[in-house]
Amino acid sequence: FAEICATAEVSVCLAPPARIDRDNIRQATLWALANAVRGLPCPPALVFVDGNDRPPLSCTVEMIIGGDGLIASIAAASIVAKVTRDRLMCGLGAQFPAYGFERHMGYGTPEHGNALRAHGPCRHHRQSFTPVREQQLLLFGTPTPEVEAEGLVAAE
Numbered sequence: 212f213a214e215i216c217a218t219a220e221v222s223v224c225l226a227p228p229a230r231i232d233r234d235n236i237r238q239a240t241l242w243a244l245a246n247a248v249r250g251l252p253c254p255p256a257l258v259f260v261d262g263n264d265r266p267p268l269s270c271t272v273e274m275i276i277g278g279d280g281l282i283a284s285i286a287a288a289s290i291v292a293k294v295t296r297d298r299l300m301c302g303l304g305a306q307f308p309a310y311g312f313e314r315h316m317g318y319g320t321p322e323h324g325n326a327l328r329a330h331g332p333c334r335h336h337r338q339s340f341t342p343v344r345e346q347q348l349l350l351f352g353t354p355t356p357e358v359e360a361e362g363l364v365a366a367e
Contacts, residue, residue, distance in 0.1 A: 222250035
């Protein structure tokens with residue numbers, strides 16, 4: 212990680228939980244990837260992406276399934292993303308020790324489920340994460356959808 216950051220241009224973008232809830236994990240990931248590329252000091256002419264989803268970029272993009280095992284820049288980006296995420300989760304673990312983020316890294320482990328049942332979700336939990344949704348249903352029941360006024364106009 213340190214060598215990558217010392218020898219390559221690196222940019223990271225984090226998709227907040229609310230964006231993931233709103234757009235879904237796939238779209239939020241593509242949004243973050245595109246913003247990370249836009250954050251590079253020198254705009255690239257070509258971007259390699261691991262997988263088959265094209266991020267919204269104006270430059271040339273090559274999608275490569277299994278790219279992290281084939282292309283050095285994809286492998287480096289994967290390492291930067293993993294280390295950044297792990298460090299973020301360790302920071303959340305220090306900020307919210309009751310949840311054990313530094314141990315389960317946000318994955319749906321039994322420890323994480325137990326913490327959610329004991330403490331409810333914190334602001335960093337995705338509402339679309341099934342254990343969070345289930346906990347909210349237990350605590351508050353099925354929400355009643357709110358309908359906004361549709362702007363009806365009465366004819367004279």
